[in-house]
Amino acid sequence: MTRTWNFSPGPAVLPEAVLRRAQAALWDLDGSGIGVLEHSHRGKEFMAVLARAEALVRQLAAVPDDYDVLFLQGGASSQFFMVPMNFLGGATADYCVTGVWSEKAVEEARRFGTVHVACSSAAAGHTYIPGAAETTWSTAPAYAHFTSNNTIYGTQWTGEPAVPAGVPLVCDASSDIFSRPIDVARYALIYAGAQKNLGPSGVTLVIVKKELVAKGARDLPTMLQYRTFAANQSMYNTPPTFGIYVLAEVLRWIDELGGLPAMAARNRAKADLLYAELDRSPVFKGVVRADARSQMNVTFRGRNAAEDAAFVAFATARGLSGLAGHRSVGGMRASIYNAMELGGVQALVEAMQAFAAAHA
Ligand SMILES: Cc1ncc(COP(=O)(O)O)c(C=O)c1O
Numbered sequence: 001m002t003r004t005w006n007f008s009p010g011p012a013v014l015p016e017a018v019l020r021r022a023q024a025a026l027w028d029l030d031g032s033g034i035g036v037l038e039h040s041h042r043g044k045e046f047m048a049v050l051a052r053a054e055a056l057v058r059q060l061a062a063v064p065d066d067y068d069v070l071f072l073q074g075g076a077s078s079q080f081f082m083v084p085m086n087f088l089g090g091a092t093a094d095y096c097v098t099g100v101w102s103e104k105a106v107e108e109a110r111r112f113g114t115v116h117v118a119c120s121s122a123a124a125g126h127t128y129i130p131g132a133a134e135t136t137w138s139t140a141p142a143y144a145h146f147t148s149n150n151t152i153y154g155t156q157w158t159g160e161p162a163v164p165a166g167v168p169l170v171c172d173a174s175s176d177i178f179s180r181p182i183d184v185a186r187y188a189l190i191y192a193g194a195q196k197n198l199g200p201s202g203v204t205l206v207i208v209k210k211e212l213v214a215k216g217a218r219d220l221p222t223m224l225q226y227r228t229f230a231a232n233q234s235m236y237n238t239p240p241t242f243g244i245y246v247l248a249e250v251l252r253w254i255d256e257l258g259g260l261p262a263m264a265a266r267n268r269a270k271a272d273l274l275y276a277e278l279d280r281s282p283v284f285k286g287v288v289r290a291d292a293r294s295q296m297n298v299t300f301r302g303r304n305a306a307e308d309a310a311f312v313a314f315a316t317a318r319g320l321s322g323l324a325g326h327r328s329v330g331g332m333r334a335s336i337y338n339a340m341e342l343g344g345v346q347a348l349v350e351a352m353q354a355f356a357a358a359h360a
Contacts, residue, residue, distance in 0.1 A: 008322035056251035080108040086216035088113035099150035149176035154299030180264035203243030301331035
């Protein structure tokens with residue numbers, strides 16, 4: 001059977017090696033005679049998986065010792081409220097608004113305090129990343145929040161926003177986590193749903209400074225306090241065991257390929273190939289400003305909506321799936337996360353050229 005090239009924005013393509021290992025582990029995890037879905041989370045086999053997942057997160061991102069690595073549930077969307085619930089307490093937090101996901105994070109934060117929008121690309125349809133000149137920080141905010149990659153629009157920060165010294169920086173890295181090296185020490189908290197770059201849906205990775213965890217509100221339900229998970233190795237209750245298993249295997253795959261620097265080179269090669277085609281195509285054009293182009297979600301359009309629909313159908317017939325843009329923006333979007341092979345992007349470029357030749 002030939003596999004379809006899967007450009008889905010998430011859940012998304014996973015490395016073949018990971019899928020094959022997971023397939024075997026469903027039947028028998030590490031020679032235990034019991035499948036990964038059937039193991040108790042308190043048994044030594046799953047505890048070894050959990051320890052491996054945490055160790056690989058720490059190793060790949062060089063996570064400093066004064067950070068906790070947590071595996072939570074409820075998706076990145078639950079972090080939209082968990083962060084302000086724990087750390088805002090009626091004060092002001094600064095948000096960089098660069099897309100729908102940051103807007104949703106803002107909406108949740110407003111339930112727990114004041115939101116100061118430090119910068120926003122909304123007026124330009126979120127087609128760029130605001131620079132320092134159009135960003136204003138409030139005085140001593142509880143924290144500053146940004147979304148490192150905007151999955152829907154196809155924009156990505158090239159670095160962190162320049163928050164004033166001492167302001168804890170919080171990042172939703174759901175759609176570019178571990179796609180390139182990250183200096184964890186610059187952040188107070190990083191969160192990411194696993195279903196794009198790290199594994200299946202159902203597990204959310206949180207990397208958080210211990211000092212911040214200790215400051216979290218105490219008058220919250222147990223399951224909504226970070227300290228509960230920090231104090232119990234993410235095992236206060238039954239964790240998402242299968243998701244953590246797959247995540248550990250994805251991290252092993254990243255490590256085997258050479259870690260985050262190798263991911264960055266791999267991702268740059270794919271993105272460069274696709275953007276070069278957009279820059280020369282007589283039919284297709286990139287949607288966002290060149291200096292904000294995402295290496296994970298590449299958004300583009302044909303000359304009109306009918307042509308976009310025709311191209312999506314044309315590509316589907318050639319075994320390229322998931323290319324329709326988000327329903328709120330239209331056009332096309334190719335999600336080329338870590339696990340997407342260069343061959344998939346080459347196949348997409350060939351499809352774009354063949355379509356252009358037939359429709360020029
Ligand atoms: C940047 C970003 N943040 C948050 C979310 C929401 O994640 P979840 O579905 O895990 O709640 C998404 C989902 O696509 C996303 O791309």
